[in-house]
Amino acid sequence: MDIVEKLIDFFYPWKVVLNELQKINGPSLFLVIPCITYARYELSNGDCKERSGMRFFYKRALQLLSSMFNMNEDYIVGAFLHPNYKQLRGANSTQISDCYTTCRLFIGPCSSSTETNERIYEPQEKKAKIFMSMLMDKQKKQQSTSDEVDRYISLVLDEDKQYENPLDFWKKKENQIAFPYLSRMARKYFSIPCSSSAVERQFSATGQIITQRQSSLNPLTVNDIIFLRSIENKYP
Known part of the structure; x- marks a missing residue:
């Protein structure tokens, strides 16, 4: 019975992960990174606590966990677009950097085309001639270093705001206004299931x-x- 209880403890994290990844009634793409991180954490704890022959199974499971799952970029972006997982705990620095780049590339063409249209249809104001204007200091327009991705990263949610379905966050009008392109990106990515x-x-x-x-x-x-x-x- 002691061995059976240890086997139950060993397989419990896998049961939790499979139950989460096989959900069909909502977006599931964001669950991959949290589930793998949870399984890795539980197996590491089991490896530290175990002092019998079961320790071999924990070490082997940790090795298989790293080799079995190919961390696709879609999984990283899906977790980032969930407001409660946007810090991407469990992902390495390269994956996080690639995720930010992907989001900015998605925003780039959309924002640039919008700004171009606004410049075309906006009437140009005539500038009044000022005496000795050629000798005045040139006023450079300061560009904002904070783009939509940076503003989303720095967003702090209230402690009571935990979203089981990330689309509940993106359905809110104020979030769509604050992050117009990321909300569009979220609708695109969360239509992808994480499993078949x-x-x-x-x-x-x-x-x-x-x-x-x-x-x-x-x-x-x-x-x-x-x-x-x-x-x-x-x-x-």
Whole structure:
């Protein structure tokens, strides 16, 4: 029984991670980094606490954790676009820097085209001639060093504001006004699921609906049944 209890403790972090990554009723792309960081932390603690033969399993699991998961850039950006995970704990400095660059590249073309249109349609004001203006100090326009990404990074949320669904944050009008391009980017990235479990479940449910006795069901009817089933699972 002692060995069984140790095995249960060993597999518990994996159970938590799999349950989180297989969620289908909301955005899941941001969960990859927190889940891997959580699993690495729990396995490291288990390795430190364990003094028996189980320590080999913890060390081996830590090695497999690093080699099994390919940390795609989409996972990093997804975590960054979640307001509660934007500090990217668990990611290295290179991944964080690449994430910021990706966000700025997404913002760049959009913001530059908008500013160009505003300059085209804005009437130019005539400047009055000033005596000896050629000898006056040249006034350089100070450019703001803080862009939309920097302002989002420095955003501090209240302690009671914890978002399970990051789209709840981006749906707010004040956040869309403050971060117009990042909100658009969030809608794009959070439409990507982090795993194929949701699709596989839909195929499994369809296989239970279309049987030998119901092989002639209209595809539209099957689609309606699947749709109603998804609503039932979301709002039990």
